Amino acid sequence: MEPTSPSYAQQLAAGDTSTVAAYVKSGQPWIWLTAAAISVAFIITLSLLVLTASRGLPHFWPADLVQARYVQPGAPVVPLLAEIRSQEEVTAARLLDAGLPVDPERDLYERILLKIGNRDVGGVDFRYVIADWLIDRSTPADAVVFERLEWGNFHGFLDAVEVDGNLIGGDEAWAAYQKAQRRVDALRAQIREIEKRRIGAINYEIERIRLQRRRLELDGKSPETHASEFAALDARRREQDQKYEALRAELNALNREIRRDAVRVRTVDGQVRSIPLALLVHGYRPNQMNVLAKTGHFLGKIWEFVSAEPREANTEGGIFPAIFGTVLMVIIMSIVVTPFGILAALYLREYARxxxxxxAIRIAVNNLAGVPSIVFGMFGLGFFVYFIGGGIDRMFYPEAAPAPVFGTPGILWASLTLALLTLPVVIVATEEGLTRIPRSLREASLALGATKAETLWRVVLPMASPAMMTGLILAIARAAGEVAPLMLVGVVKLAPTLPIDGNFPFIHFERKFMHLGFHIYDVGFQSPNVEAARPLVYATSFLLVLVVVLLNVSAVMIRNRLRERYKALDH
Known part of the structure; x- marks a missing residue:
């Protein structure tokens, strides 16, 4: 039997220089290096998602309420009813620096962060305590958490429910509260529908009537010379006033109805508080909930987070306006940047000498991609907002002066600013795609009698469409996370009125909007309640990544479909 020759791996291990050189020239080391880099990037991205999810999502889980006594040496005993949010070990030296009477000979102490709620009673709703001094811990079954529209959560024990002047206590109190809360929720929905939609539409129409009257006055018309036009406006105004008065009467009746009932809650230190049900969002007994009930509560809070409006300085409620504003801005930006980027790339590659x-133009485009985003924000503020927007106001909306219409930051100017920011990415990606199209295909199309424009439209552009989508994907990924330029051209801390509603022209490009990236900055660095805001920062960051991934996946699916469609022609 003939001896077998050494394998490729054995030759490499033996240090055969010719084999090593051939292996390097084959390109396989670079393939493995690329695969390793991609794996590291994937692991980092996955770790980022896991970190944000693990820090943010537990905020929505209904934690048990722990009743205990806090016995700090040299201080009065404090009864507590709180959620345990986190636990950590701290050094005795750090606690001594904080003025706590701990044993300096001991190395470490366990510190617990408690959410005690009841901010209107104690002034704070979070507190750090030393685990050794938190004694007599229990989880009473009748402990209640009430989520409020103001002042955060209230922790206590339900004593009675006041329904239509009748006081219901004992074992029937909880069932009576749940029934009364459902009634209040229905009334709150009616009030919201009247205030935001019906009265909002009336106010919008009244403002239009005012501006139309002002327009007539600017045109030199007066009630004496053009009585019919002014009379028609006055009639429309009276009609809107009558509708408003009717809605105001209905709204007053609903407000009296919603303020009728209340709950009497006893705090852990024995104080009794009466809370109107109109101020409560939800109430639950976490210590009586099993895993299935807590899971249902968790999913409900997640839905509230993505579908409701923020409250309590953005530390409570949801972030739907920020999600809506982010997606709408990216869509408008994509609609603007795609044709301009493609046309610029076509000219540079197909027409320009x-x-x-x-x-020089290509170098300028590449350098433009490295300009700090805040510079684009300054340009957008000066050119789009003040120059173009101010010009539109002077030309088409003089009756609104001195209040600006388009001459103020809004979602349109923010989208155009980000379109400029991402334009170099689309141009470069499209040019690369045009370069990959074989010249023979262009010549064959021209030889068959097609014009150059027909060749570009029917042959070149369809085959380059996957590269165009690649540029758009990169543009979306960058635009969705930008914050600095948006602070100058349209984004605000709170904008409960969406840029799209039922009032003509339905899409209001001049309105300011909320953005997930700015919401993260505002909650993380501008919130007055740091401990309450911290998990929301992680949850919003996780959601922003999901929104970007969803937008990119949609674009990737379109790109892959186009790539499969024109694969045969490409080869």
Missing amino acids: QGAMTR
């Missing part, structure tokens, strides 16, 4: 000027 390839010389020093064209090379």
Whole structure:
């Protein structure tokens, strides 16, 4: 039997220089290096998602309420009813620096962060305590958490429910509260529908009537010379006033009805508080909930987070306006940047003479991609908002002066600013795609009698469409996370009125909007309640990543479909 020759791996291990050189020239080391880099990037991205999810999502889980006594040496005993949010070990030296009477000979102490709620009673709703001094811990079954529209959560024990002047206590109190809360929720929905939609539409129409009257006055018309036009406006105004008075009467009746009932709650230190049900969002007994009930509560809070409006300085409620504003801004930006980027790439690659000027333009485009985003924000503020927007106001909306219409930051100017920011990415990606199209296909199309424009439209552009989508994907990924320029051209801390509603022209490009990236900055660095805001920062960050991934996946699916469609022609 003939001896077998050493394997490729054995030759490499033996240090055969010729084999090593051939292996390097084959390109396989670079393939493995690329695969390793991609794996590291994937692991980092996955770790980021896991970190944000693990820090943010537990905020929505209904934690048990722990009743205990806090016995700090040299201080009065404090009864507590709180959620345990986190636990950590701290050094005795750190606690001594904080003025706590701990044993300096001991190395470590366990510190617990408690959410005690009842901010209107104690002034704070979070507190750090030393685990050794938190004694007599229990989880009473009748402990209640009430989520309020103001002042955060209230922790206590339900004593009675006041329903239509009748006081219901004992074992029937909890069932009576749940029934009364459902009634209040229905009334709150009616009030919200009247205030935001019906009265909002009336106010919008009244403002239009005012501006139309002002327009007539600017045109030199007066009630004496053009009585019919002014009379028609006055009639419309009276009609809107009558509708408003009717809605106000209905709204007053609903407000009296919603303020009728209340709950009497006893705190852990024995104080009794009466809370109107109109101020409560939800109430639950976490210590009586099993895993299935807590899971249902968790999913409900997640839905509230993505579908409701924020409250309590953005530390409570949901972030739907920020999600809506982010997605709408990215869509408008994509609609604007795609045709301009493609046309610019077409001109540079297919029409412009390839010389020093064209090379200079390409260098300028590449350098534009490295300009800090805040510079684009300053340009957008000066050019789009003040110059173009101010010009539109002077030309089409003089009756609104001195209040600006388009001459103020809004979602349109924010989208155009980000379109400029991401334009170099689309141009470069499209040019690369056009370069990959074989020249023979262009010549074959021209030989068959097609014009150059027909060749570009029917042959070149369809085959380059996957590259265009790649540029758009990169543009979306960058635009969705930008914050600095948006602070100058349209984004605000709170904008409960969406840029899209039922009032003509339905899409209001001049309105300001909320953005997930700015919401993260505002909650993380501008919130007056740091401990309450911290998990929401992680949850919002996780959601922003999911929104970006969803937008990118949609674009990737379109790109892959186009790539499969034109694969045969490409080869």
